Amino acid sequence: MPFLELKSINKSFGKADKSVQVLTDLNLVVEKGEQLAIMGKSGCGKTTLLNILAGIDSPDSGEYYLDGKLIQIKSASEGVRFRRNTVGIVLQQFALINDFTAYENIELGLWESGLSKKDMKTQVSNMLEKLGITELKDKYPPTLSGGEKQRVAIGRALVGNPSLLLADEPTGSLDAGTEQHIISLLSELNKESGATLIIVTHDEEVAQKCNRVFHLEKH
Amino acid sequence: MKVVLRITTHNLFKNMRRNLTILLNMILCTFVIFILLQNYHFLRKRHSEYFSSGKTASNYEVAFAVDEDEITYANDKLNLTHMFLVGQKVIEDIESNSNLFVYSFAGNSTRLSGIQNKVDLSPFIEETIVFDESSISNPVLSLNAFEAYHLKISSGRFFTEEDYNLESGQPLPVILGYELSSVFQLGDIIEYKDNEYSDQAVVVGFLEQNSGYVIWNAYYPLDRAILSPFEFPRMFDHSNEYRRIQFIYTKSDDVDVQAVVNNATAKNGFYTLEVSPVDGVQVTETKTISEKNVRIIGFLAVISTIMCLSSLSMILYHRATEDLPSNCIYLCCGIPLWKINISVVLEMIVWIILSLIPTIAISFSIYHAVLVPMWLLIFFAMMITGIALVPVFMVNKKCNLDMFIRERIVF
Ligand SMILES: Nc1ncnc2c1ncn2[C@@H]1O[C@H](COP(=O)(O)OP(=O)(O)O)[C@@H](O)[C@H]1O
Ligand SMILES: [Mg+2]
Numbered sequence: 015m016p017f018l019e020l021k022s023i024n025k026s027f028g029k030a031d032k033s034v035q036v037l038t039d040l041n042l043v044v045e046k047g048e049q050l051a052i053m054g055k056s057g058c059g060k061t062t063l064l065n066i067l068a069g070i071d072s073p074d075s076g077e078y079y080l081d082g083k084l085i086q087i088k089s090a091s092e093g094v095r096f097r098r099n100t101v102g103i104v105l106q107q108f109a110l111i112n113d114f115t116a117y118e119n120i121e122l123g124l125w126e127s128g129l130s131k132k133d134m135k136t137q138v139s140n141m142l143e144k145l146g147i148t149e150l151k152d153k154y155p156p157t158l159s160g161g162e163k164q165r166v167a168i169g170r171a172l173v174g175n176p177s178l179l180l181a182d183e184p185t186g187s188l189d190a191g192t193e194q195h196i197i198s199l200l201s202e203l204n205k206e207s208g209a210t211l212i213i214v215t216h217d218e219e220v221a222q223k224c225n226r227v228f229h230l231e232k233h
Numbered sequence: 234m235k236v237v238l239r240i241t242t243h244n245l246f247k248n249m250r251r252n253l254t255i256l257l258n259m260i261l262c263t264f265v266i267f268i269l270l271q272n273y274h275f276l277r278k279r280h281s282e283y284f285s286s287g288k289t290a291s292n293y294e295v296a297f298a299v300d301e302d303e304i305t306y307a308n309d310k311l312n313l314t315h316m317f318l319v320g321q322k323v324i325e326d327i328e329s330n331s332n333l334f335v336y337s338f339a340g341n342s343t344r345l346s347g348i349q350n351k352v353d354l355s356p357f358i359e360e361t362i363v364f365d366e367s368s369i370s371n372p373v374l375s376l377n378a379f380e381a382y383h384l385k386i387s388s389g390r391f392f393t394e395e396d397y398n399l400e401s402g403q404p405l406p407v408i409l410g411y412e413l414s415s416v417f418q419l420g421d422i423i424e425y426k427d428n429e430y431s432d433q434a435v436v437v438g439f440l441e442q443n444s445g446y447v448i449w450n451a452y453y454p455l456d457r458a459i460l461s462p463f464e465f466p467r468m469f470d471h472s473n474e475y476r477r478i479q480f481i482y483t484k485s486d487d488v489d490v491q492a493v494v495n496n497a498t499a500k501n502g503f504y505t506l507e508v509s510p511v512d513g514v515q516v517t518e519t520k521t522i523s524e525k526n527v528r529i530i531g532f533l534a535v536i537s538t539i540m541c542l543s544s545l546s547m548i549l550y551h552r553a554t555e556d557l558p559s560n561c562i563y564l565c566c567g568i569p570l571w572k573i574n575i576s577v578v579l580e581m582i583v584w585i586i587l588s589l590i591p592t593i594a595i596s597f598s599i600y601h602a603v604l605v606p607m608w609l610l611i612f613f614a615m616m617i618t619g620i621a622l623v624p625v626f627m628v629n630k631k632c633n634l635d636m637f638i639r640e641r642i643v644f
Contacts, residue, residue: 061639065634090564090570097567099567103565109637110562113243122566125239126567
């Protein structure tokens with residue numbers, strides 16, 4: 015049994031007559047710990063696919079299995095519950111809370127974990143160290159560079175030890191040098207935690223760092 | 234719960250400038266609600282129950298009578314009713330006018346009542362407290378009290394045995410303290426009148442200057458006293474009832490006493506207090522501005538409540554829109570929407586509590602009490618806040634991760 019399996023997923027947007035079919039009969043199998051890059055032209059449905067994997071959106075038809083369980087998200091709150099402690103998300107726009115410090119932003123990933131304040135502290139400190147941003151922990155996002163922000167965002171996504179880490183063009187807003195750095199960091203941390211990593215990217219170099227590339231075609 | 238509290242504290246302490254606006258707005262809201270409730274409270278009460286006016290000899294008199302409900306409390310500060318407190322404030326304002334002297338005496342503040350023996354206890358007491366009597370007292374004297382307390386008459390006469398066996402309809406003889414001799418003359422009639430009672434007293438004598446008496450270790454000066462054989466006004470059937478009579482003496486003839494009183498009642502939102510000249514001539518104009526005032530204030534309060542409500546909801550709506558990305562991030566991190574919403578409610582409760590403080594402080598400094606029931610004030614503040622929060626919940630409901638991820642909700 016693979017860790018993640020999508021079976022003939024269909025997804026369209028809009029009303030019947032003007033509907034746009036985005037994903038058609040999509041099948042995907044990802045093994046545990048695998049690092050998968052999803053590539054494709056802009057507008058081909060990469061984000062849509064990631065949303066389905068994150069439980070943010072649900073497919074029109076088809077089945078989504080994660081860790082052997084059939085995932086059916088019927089409401090936003092079910093999605094929240096599904097993501098909690100299972101899925102970590104890294105976005106292109108970093109998605110940090112501006113009036114939280116770097117430390118607090120990472121800690122946010124543990125709020126729903128039920129850990130004690132002390133345990134949270136050790137975990138966040140460890141994560142800061144792994145990311146090499148311990149000295150930035152009291153800084154607020156607006157004072158950080160793009161690469162630093164993305165590290166904080168990765169920290170928040172990974173600190174709760176999710177089994178699935180989804181990254182939607184995580185290097186899209188970064189310059190080339192930083193991009194390489196972030197990608198290596200992501201895959202390194204991922205190897206360490208044993209989580210499954212799915213990165214959406216349109217950058218060949220980024221894709222090459224991953225075990226496998228999945229090309230999404232436009233319909 | 235921990236998460237809810239963390240979001241709440243975050244909301245409370247980050248972005249102080251924004252929060253200050255909310256707090257100020259809510260303080261205003263609470264204050265307006267307070268005025269609204271207070272005026273509503275007054276409008277419901279019938280004016281005749283609370284006071285009436287009467288007239289006597291050559292000066293002005295306001296009779297302020299309080300009904301039985303109102304007086305159960307006179308000894309018990311905690312139970313003072315709103316109207317009573319506002320009435321007190323009106324009197325206070327009248328008394329503080331520099332063109333007037335106001336003397337008042339209360340029917341049940343009598344002190345020398347029923348002295349039966351001739352023994353003067355004062356020689357046995359070493360220390361003497363001198364009471365500063367700024368208002369008129371109305372001691373009831375027994376026949377032998379004059380002798381027992383060595384009281385001396387400067388003009389007129391002492392009470393006689395007949396004075397203690399008056400037939401109904403006969404005016405009550407009174408002996409006045411020295412200071413009152415500038416206002417009254419021998420033979421003057423002092424009249425008391427309210428809705429239920431009327432009584433007359435006749436001035437039969439004046440005490441010497443600096444008269445007074447000592448009971449136990451207290452010295453009671455009598456220069457502003459009205460001594461009588463019975464309580465004035467005489468109310469044989471309602472002995473518990475409380476009557477307060479106010480005399481207003483003007484320093485000069487051109488002071489419009491009614492205007493001063495109107496001012497005080499209007500300022501406090503109290504009902505019209507009719508002042509009658511004591512010589513029996515009806516006053517030219519008794520305005521009902523205070524009642525009108527109550528209505529106008531009430532109307533304005535409704536308008537400003539609506540304005541406060543809309544501005545509060547606007548601020549909160551704006552804030553919720555600003556916070557939308559943060560809330561999306563919360564959702565991303567597995568924090569459900571209901572926790573976010575509850576933390577907003579908790580936060581607002583804190584603001585409500587804080588916003589009550591100035592109103593309570595103002596009310597205390599003016600009336601020494603909160604005139605509007607506390608629970609009512611809190612209830613209304615909660616209701617207003619609740620309504621103002623509806624748009625917030627609607628915005629939060631829009632918090633859509635899909636939109637956020639596709640960057641349609643931007644920072
Ligand atoms: N909520 C939506 N309503 C209508 N069309 C949508 C919606 N979300 C995405 N689409 C459309 O679906 C297609 C795929 O979008 P997306 O998954 O964001 O592509 P990608 O991430 O690969 O650029 C696009 O054509 C987009 O316009
Ligand atoms: Mg996309």
